[in-house]
Amino acid sequence: MFAIGEASRQSGVGIETIRYYEREGIVPKPERAPNNRRMYSAHDVGRLRFLKKCRDLGFPLADTKTLLSLSEGDGEDCRSVKELAELHIFNVREKINELKRLEAALSELTANCDSGNVSCPMLSRLRTD
Amino acid sequence: MFAIGEASRQSGVGIETIRYYEREGIVPKPERAPNNRRMYSAHDVGRLRFLKKCRDLGFPLADTKTLLSLSEGDGEDCRSVKELAELHIFNVREKINELKRLEAALSELTANCDSGNVSCPMLSRLRTD
DNA sequence: TATAACTTCTGTAGTCGCTACAGGATCAAG
DNA sequence: CTTGATCCTGTAGCGACTACAGAAGTTATA
Incomplete structure (x- = not known):
């Protein structure tokens, strides 16, 4: 113990x-x-x-x-286990897709960002879009 | 207003x-x-x-x-914006990798799961590994 | 043996970003 | 004048922990 x-x-x-x-x-x-x-x-x-x-x-x-x-x-209900796991996998895949979407959007927004800029292109897009 | x-x-x-x-x-x-x-x-x-x-x-x-x-x-501090955004992108990418790892592990665990099984291979692996 | 340092106990509150009430006041339309 | 929509404040709940505070007990060292 x-x-x-x-x-x-x-x-x-x-x-x-x-x-x-x-x-x-x-x-x-x-x-x-x-x-x-x-x-x-x-x-x-x-x-x-x-x-x-x-x-x-x-x-x-x-x-x-x-x-x-x-x-x-x-009795180990293998079917229930599988159902639960597959629903979870589905959710994981959805989250991955959502994050990929975010990643693409963020990359695009920061593409023209540079320390030399007077006005920040990312901020302008966030304000005006 | x-x-x-x-x-x-x-x-x-x-x-x-x-x-x-x-x-x-x-x-x-x-x-x-x-x-x-x-x-x-x-x-x-x-x-x-x-x-x-x-x-x-x-x-x-x-x-x-x-x-x-x-x-x-x-003054719009474009550099600060970029730093913040890039750190965020980094975190998003990390999360994506983590989720992909999960997805792979889950797929493998459920691969041999079927409703006909007497003992569930996923549960055994979770218990014994 | 005394003391210090560790472990455990209970209970409560904080994290994050909302969301959902309860119980009341006010407003607009018919 | 009533009905229904909107607004107000204040509080509690979500998920899954995590971090205390303050007390009590245990173990290791001097």
Whole structure:
């Protein structure tokens, strides 16, 4: 059994974040030592690592919670997992496209910007377009 | 002079957002009509449009505020504008790369996912890697 | 053994940029 | 005179943490 600091180190989830997940019901309340400190089993730590990986993949916390219960449930509902993941991929692709659009617009706006300019072409475009 | 609803319609900035910008000191407090309602000049509306465009380009609100004062200041400091914009472009590009990384990882994880699977390959990888 | 340094505890507030109320006042049209 | 639109202030919620404050307990060193 590990104290919260060790659980944090082993899982990569910050201490405050672990307590936050507990408050939010993402993870079950852990056992407490007689001195009231949280004690985590290897299984608990594994769960935190799972959460960390989902978050690193960009899943929203709510989805992450769903994935966790799919993972710990009886039958692994692979279809639900796939649906969730593919919706997420779709959102990621949308965000990429949006950012590319931004990048192009910004590049174009700054193209004629130079320190020698009396009046800034980017500012004029922002004002007048 | 326009009431806030009209200013919102003409600028594309939501009513609540306009009041928020005022609270945050992004825009100066507008004149008030005798009935205490905010009254916006064409110039005020232009400022809101400027802010809207900056936000649509993904500039953080703080940068947007800076751009506004650069725009309304005496000499337009084109170099500062360019620096700000290029830093922003850099951040946008970083985000794009991060999202592409995510997309690749997610695609790979879901590749073998199918409704017929007894055990979900994505979940196993999330648990064990 | 005393003390310093670390860890953990609870509870609260801050981040960013809005957005959504609640509860009231005022205004314009019919 | 009523209906409905618009406006006002003030506050709370979103997502996912993060950063304290202030207290209590634990571990390492002198």
